[in-house]
Amino acid sequence: MSDLITPQTLKGFRDYLPTAMMARERLMEIARQVYRSYGFSPIDTPALEYANILLGKGGEESDKQLFRFIDSGERDVALRFDLTVPFARFTAEHLSEIGIPFKRYHLGTVWRGEKPQKGRYREFMQCDFDTIGTTSNAADIETLLVIHDLLVKIGFERFTVRVNNRMVLNGLLEKIGLIGQTSGVLRALDKLAKIGRDAVIAEMTDKVGTTPEQAAQVLDLASLTGSNTDILNRLEALLEGSEVGLQGVARLRELCAVSQAAGIPEERVQLDVSIARGLDYYTGTIYETFLTDMPGIGSICSGGRYDNLAGLFTKEKLPGVGASLGLDRLLAAMEELGLVDQTSTPAQVLIACFEAERLGDYCRIGRVLRQAGVGVEIFPDAKKVGQQLKYADRKGFRLALIAGSNEFAKGVWQVKDLKAMQQTEVAEADLVTHIQAALAK
RNA sequence: GUGGCUAUAGCUCAGUUGGUUAGAGCGCCAGAUUGUGGAUCUGGAGGUCGCGGGUUCAAGCCCCGUUAGCCACCCCA
Known part of the structure; x- marks a missing residue:
């Protein structure tokens, strides 16, 4: 030893x-x-x-x-x-x-x-x-x-x-x-x-x-x-x-x-x-x-x-x-020369793990987005949202997706633009197009 | 390969002519009315001072070796 x-x-x-x-x-x-x-x-x-x-x-x-x-x-x-x-x-x-x-x-x-x-x-x-x-x-x-x-x-x-x-x-x-x-x-x-x-x-x-x-x-x-x-x-x-x-x-x-x-x-x-x-x-x-x-x-x-x-x-x-x-x-x-991008994640979207029992929904949406060509990572632990966002910010993710029981009841997702610090509520049906548009900016 | 400089916490460094439990800033972790990040405050973790010898009552500090980084030569991307 x-x-x-x-x-x-x-x-x-x-x-x-x-x-x-x-x-x-x-x-x-x-x-x-x-x-x-x-x-x-x-x-x-x-x-x-x-x-x-x-x-x-x-x-x-x-x-x-x-x-x-x-x-x-x-x-x-x-x-x-x-x-x-x-x-x-x-x-x-x-x-x-x-x-x-x-x-x-x-x-x-x-x-x-x-x-x-x-x-x-x-x-x-x-x-x-x-x-x-x-x-x-x-x-x-x-x-x-x-x-x-x-x-x-x-x-x-x-x-x-x-x-x-x-x-x-x-x-x-x-x-x-x-x-x-x-x-x-x-x-x-x-x-x-x-x-x-x-x-x-x-x-x-x-x-x-x-x-x-x-x-x-x-x-x-x-x-x-x-x-x-x-x-x-x-x-x-x-x-x-x-x-x-x-x-x-x-x-x-x-x-x-x-x-x-x-x-x-x-x-x-x-x-x-x-x-x-x-x-x-x-x-x-x-x-x-x-x-x-x-x-x-x-x-x-x-x-x-x-x-x-x-x-x-x-x-x-x-x-x-x-x-x-x-x-x-x-x-x-x-x-x-300071020209190296500090991003350390190849995925652009982080799905926050808000409620651990909703993992099925997180994985489902993750796959939908991946099939649309968007890299997605799902946070593994149901830690505080603040910590998850901090992680997302530090690694250089562009967007964070947040959904808990309120959102699931309404069929929507909170899409947070981490650089602009803006959050939008998006219906699940519009999620893919919304995210693609946001990432294209 | 030759010569020189450097080596202390994850990072940038401070550490007085060698003298008791090695410091700071940033970063990290955890809190500040248990659904949201770059600000502030509080607390915490983290270093056998690159490694190995030696000198000394005593070494982060001196000496030797070694490893690594940087600089010049050489050469080249």
């Missing part, structure tokens, strides 16, 4: 209470809706994979963060680090069944053995969507539209999707003779906003081994500011002679034009040549999404175009483009 086990979760792993879980489920629901509305189909893959499937796909950094162990059958296994690598394996394995182009979405938990911080956990959910089997810029543009619609549907107005294209960066690096040091240069470049121009130049010359002139040239390109068209025009001039670079610019130009034609507000799409992040496998368009009111939490939806998704698993070359919504990070931001 004295040896109680301390109830605790692992570092970076969390429990979700009803309030948080309601918000999570709502986000998942929205992600599904938006993805499906663009024609992405759902798939799922196992949480655990053979370690060699996952190793070496995102650079050595991600290998170190893998939760890896030997299972009881001596298999070397690991928990998935993201949803993209399992998707690559999935594609290689099922290509003949799915055909191309193929659009899928995948909501799933992933695991990374990182040092946790706010918005960074060891277990978190990603909501991925990808289009594979086409190099068309239409898919790149659609990816942007999906990200945009997703955030709007969640309820955000103030956010920007920063867009860049690796071809632009590669074009420049090729032009100034840094093609071998791409990843080092990009890593340094990516810190521009954080550490400033001089520090970036220092890192490029000291660590990466560029000349100061080369570093300055990279910086000149990356610090372009102004409207998207300004940036595009100046990029075009800077990249003259570089075929890849210009192709990248042309793709970005089309992306800006088309997304605007499709009705995306211009200020939500921002060309930013300094964003270079993303896993090594990105080769084209890159996306990162930031909340205007909470930039510190980092990108909440990132992705990009890649040339060859499943090159390690099949000889078939599969180009694609996609992005991933970091659901738990987004939720951490929303909590911080």
